[in-house]
Amino acid sequence: MRLLIDIAVAILVATILGFSTAWVAVEHGRIFGAVTVGPWTAWPNAGGPDADPYSVALLARSGEVPLGADEGLAFTATTDSEGAPLSGNCGYRVSGQTPQARLWTLTAYDAAGRLMANAARRAGFHSREILRRADGSLNITVSPEVEPGDWLPIARVEGFQLVLRLYDTPLTTATEFVDIDMPRIDREQCG
Amino acid sequence: MKRTLLFALGGLLLGGIIHIAVVFMVPYYANRDAWAQMDTFGPDDEFHVLPLPEAGAEPLTSLDPRMLHAVCRFSLSNGPVRITAAMPDEFWSIAIFDRRGRNVYALNDRSAERTRLDLAIITPVQMAQLRQDPPESLETAIVIELPLGEGFALLRAFVPDETKLGEATSALRTADCAGSL
Numbered sequence: 328m329r330l331l332i333d334i335a336v337a338i339l340v341a342t343i344l345g346f347s348t349a350w351v352a353v354e355h356g357r358i359f360g361a362v363t364v365g366p367w368t369a370w371p372n373a374g375g376p377d378a379d380p381y382s383v384a385l386l387a388r389s390g391e392v393p394l395g396a397d398e399g400l401a402f403t404a405t406t407d408s409e410g411a412p413l414s415g416n417c418g419y420r421v422s423g424q425t426p427q428a429r430l431w432t433l434t435a436y437d438a439a440g441r442l443m444a445n446a447a448r449r450a451g452f453h454s455r456e457i458l459r460r461a462d463g464s465l466n467i468t469v470s471p472e473v474e475p476g477d478w479l480p481i482a483r484v485e486g487f488q489l490v491l492r493l494y495d496t497p498l499t500t501a502t503e504f505v506d507i508d509m510p511r512i513d514r515e516q517c518g
Numbered sequence: 519m520k521r522t523l524l525f526a527l528g529g530l531l532l533g534g535i536i537h538i539a540v541v542f543m544v545p546y547y548a549n550r551d552a553w554a555q556m557d558t559f560g561p562d563d564e565f566h567v568l569p570l571p572e573a574g575a576e577p578l579t580s581l582d583p584r585m586l587h588a589v590c591r592f593s594l595s596n597g598p599v600r601i602t603a604a605m606p607d608e609f610w611s612i613a614i615f616d617r618r619g620r621n622v623y624a625l626n627d628r629s630a631e632r633t634r635l636d637l638a639i640i641t642p643v644q645m646a647q648l649r650q651d652p653p654e655s656l657e658t659a660i661v662i663e664l665p666l667g668e669g670f671a672l673l674r675a676f677v678p679d680e681t682k683l684g685e686a687t688s689a690l691r692t693a694d695c696a697g698s699l
Binding site for chain 2: 334374375376392455495
């Protein structure tokens with residue numbers, strides 16, 4: 328009897344442990360191969376043929392269609408440069424240089440990865456339509472309130488994310504990600 | 519005490535096995551993966567131009583709203599697939615994915631060095647047969663060998679502004695993924 332109970336407990340513990348850790352891992356996904364530059368993170372191999380099982384599981388769950396190696400690389404930011412989570416109640420300034428790429432787009436999504444409705448009907452900017460400073464750097468304001476200049480509107484949601492997609496960039500074939508310039512994300516005002 | 523420890527260890531080990539099994543099984547039970555989302559677009563073996571992604575109306579998860587997309591689900595089980603399209607001068611790219619949504623091949627306009635896209639997707643087995651008697655029509659195509667059963671192709675065309683949407687749409691409408699060479 329004691330033996331049966333022991334076995335039952337072990338199996339129960341194993342099942343709970345196995346399923347819960349698997350769920351956490353797949354929900355979080357993308358454990359391996361992350362490239363982080365400041366607040367930006369990319370997973371160059373997550374969508375490729377050599378993707379690890381966690382990335383494949385995440386792909387299947389999200390239904391996302393990743394960028395191929397010859398297409399480009401997507402960097403996602405969920406925090407500002409100080410490490411604080413991006414909040415739809417705050418304004419942010421995205422400024423600085425972007426890595427070499429033929430074309431890039433900056434898009435705002437909500438925490439679940441969906442586009443956010445806004446009155447300006449703008450979901451993002453691309454590299455050829457922004458105003459640049461004299462040194463060529465970008466200067467985009469991400470805010471729920473109307474701002475002058477390049478204004479990327481967001482909804483007043485709890486958390487949001489910014490995705491910088493670099494199209495046709497030498498980074499996709501890079502073996503090392505050192506000394507690459509990514510824009511800063513600085514919080515301005517909240518309220 | 520020793521016995522309990524032994525069972526705890528066994529439970530941990532079994533938990534690890536279950537963890538691995540679950541992670542590997544997830545793709546087979548996912549009903550909202552990219553392939554499944556494409557069910558609503560229309561029949562397989564032809565390209566479907568998707569509307570520009572907008573808030574509340576995104577045809578697929580996390581698409582770039584500044585790109586116009588067209589997708590085609592295909593199967594190589596009945597023979598090779600030929601993908602052709604007359605693409606615009608702006609940035610465009612094509613990516614081939616396997617059934618699980620893993621990217622297995624990608625090409626952009628600059629590396630294609632042409633605006634007329636012409637791709638032949640062939641399995642290694644079909645390739646071996648074709649080598650005996652290569653059809654002339656293949657000479658203009660970029661031939662790629664992929665060990666795929668089912669898969670899908672995604673075309674992306676950059677839309678710099680709304681005035682270029684018509685051009686991009688008509689370009690993607692020329693896209694074809696016929697099942698013959």
